[in-house]
Amino acid sequence: MAAPRILLLESIHSVADELLEAEGFLVERMDASLKEDGLCARLPGVQVLGIRSKTQVSRKVLDAADSLIAVGAFCIGTNQVALEHATLRGVAVFNAPFSNTRSVAEMVLAEIVVLSRHLGDRASEMHQGVWRKVATGSREVRGKTLGVVGYGHIGSQVSILAEDLGMRVVFHDIAAKLPLGNSRPLKTLDLLLEESDFVTLHVPETPQTRLLIGAAQLSRMKKGACLINASRGTVVDLDALAQALRDGRLDGAAIDVYPDEPEVSSAKGFKTPLQGLPNVIMTPHIGGSTLEAQEAIGREVSATLSRFFRTGATVGSVNFPPVDLPQTPGTWRVINVHHNVPGVLRDLNRIISDHDANIHAEVLSTHAAIGYVMMDLDSNVADEVVAHMRRLPSTISARTVLSAPGSTSDG
Numbered sequence: 001m002a003a004p005r006i007l008l009l010e011s012i013h014s015v016a017d018e019l020l021e022a023e024g025f026l027v028e029r030m031d032a033s034l035k036e037d038g039l040c041a042r043l044p045g046v047q048v049l050g051i052r053s054k055t056q057v058s059r060k061v062l063d064a065a066d067s068l069i070a071v072g073a074f075c076i077g078t079n080q081v082a083l084e085h086a087t088l089r090g091v092a093v094f095n096a097p098f099s100n101t102r103s104v105a106e107m108v109l110a111e112i113v114v115l116s117r118h119l120g121d122r123a124s125e126m127h128q129g130v131w132r133k134v135a136t137g138s139r140e141v142r143g144k145t146l147g148v149v150g151y152g153h154i155g156s157q158v159s160i161l162a163e164d165l166g167m168r169v170v171f172h173d174i175a176a177k178l179p180l181g182n183s184r185p186l187k188t189l190d191l192l193l194e195e196s197d198f199v200t201l202h203v204p205e206t207p208q209t210r211l212l213i214g215a216a217q218l219s220r221m222k223k224g225a226c227l228i229n230a231s232r233g234t235v236v237d238l239d240a241l242a243q244a245l246r247d248g249r250l251d252g253a254a255i256d257v258y259p260d261e262p263e264v265s266s267a268k269g270f271k272t273p274l275q276g277l278p279n280v281i282m283t284p285h286i287g288g289s290t291l292e293a294q295e296a297i298g299r300e301v302s303a304t305l306s307r308f309f310r311t312g313a314t315v316g317s318v319n320f321p322p323v324d325l326p327q328t329p330g331t332w333r334v335i336n337v338h339h340n341v342p343g344v345l346r347d348l349n350r351i352i353s354d355h356d357a358n359i360h361a362e363v364l365s366t367h368a369a370i371g372y373v374m375m376d377l378d379s380n381v382a383d384e385v386v387a388h389m390r391r392l393p394s395t396i397s398a399r400t401v402l403s404a405p406g407s408t409s410d411g
């Protein structure tokens with residue numbers, strides 16, 4: 001049986017090649033991304049596609065892929081993939097949501113110190129030959145209060161690191177969260193804004209977090225406080241922030257994300273209302289961009305993809321229901337992806353009994369439009385069962401998996 005093919009685009013970290021080749025994949029790689037037509041031409045025969053944020057996996061691309069069972073987004077976001085269509089084509093999409101958590105947290109911590117000491121302004125002055133040895137407005141962060149909005153993976157890491165620096169930490173989250181270290185949860189955002197010397201935002205982009213920080217919230221912040229946003233650009237009203245900085249209400253801000261970000265990694269002429277204001281650190285969405293994070297992403301996504309390929313486990317997929325089942329030796333595994341309509345399990349079970357097989361173990365999970373079944377049979381009729389399943393109108397795809405890649409058939 002030919003080795004399964006995986007196409008890696010956009011200079012994915014080379015650790016991915018090593019791990020995937022060790023799992024028996026035939027790895028084809030390109031440094032660039034491919035445009036729609038180029039990708040359509042490359043995909044036939046490819047079982048797994050690895051991309052980063054630039055490659056658009058459109059409906060047309062998915063329709064052109066005759067053997068694709070998974071897309072690995074070696075990044076955090078999956079907006080570049082037509083997710084609903086992928087689901088209906090039986091293509092599982094995976095990403096790496098936590099591999100750059102620590103990188104963002106470290107940058108935020110650095111920014112707290114840089115803002116507190118006005119280091120950005122002093123550094124730019126020195127580049128222009130200006131020696132300005134002042135202590136005015138320059139403070140230690142020890143003993144100051146950090147308000148963390150969104151106490152998820154990044155927010156809670158920031159909390160721990162900030163306490164190590166001697167800061168007091170309060171946080172606000174819409175979900176109940178275990179306070180780490182000596183941090184204190186606060187019931188409302190307003191309470192947090194009123195109490196914090198530094199406010200750092202770590203919420204996802206949702207309708208509720210859109211313009212979470214506008215003029216009203218900025219006016220609640222302590223005079224001389226600083227705002228940090230390394231979450232999503234839509235969370236802060238940048239015009240209102242610029243005004244609060246000009247009014248001297250806030251002492252500084254560090255912004256990594258913007259409502260309209262260039263799609264390319266290098267762009268000139270970028271504009272924000274914050275340009276030219278003192279004690280404002282602006283960075284081009286690089287919070288998670290470190291060598292360590294790139295390698296961690298390479299490892300995490302490769303591992304999830306090969307696991308999905310070898311065992312059918314969907315845990316970590318953004319569009320498939322989470323299914324995992326340890327396989328008993330001496331059983332033959334069949335995977336079925338189907339339209340989420342009544343009666344499918346009855347049809348699948350009938351096919352099994354028509355082949356005089358017993359089901360040793362079975363899991364079904366549904367997710368919006370699709371259902372995902374993993375079943376282990378106690379006799380070697382998996383290929384025949386899969387062929388039969390593919391004839392059902394409800395079936396989107398069916399395949400067998402064995403413990404090593406190279407034994408999969410997709411349909």
Ligand code: NAI
Pocket residue numbers: 076097098100101104149150151152153154155172173174175202203204205206208209230231232256257285286287288289
């Ligand atoms: P997460 O999902 O682990 O945590 C988000 C937290 O925010 C959750 O605890 C959630 O309950 C909470 N939350 C949601 N809505 C809220 C609201 N209205 N008010 C208060 N809390 C709310 O996410 P994670 O991994 O910590 O990421 C946080 C943000 O950081 C995301 O927006 C992500 O896109 C962004 N990010 C930015 C990067 C960069 O390069 N600047 C890199 C990685 C992530």
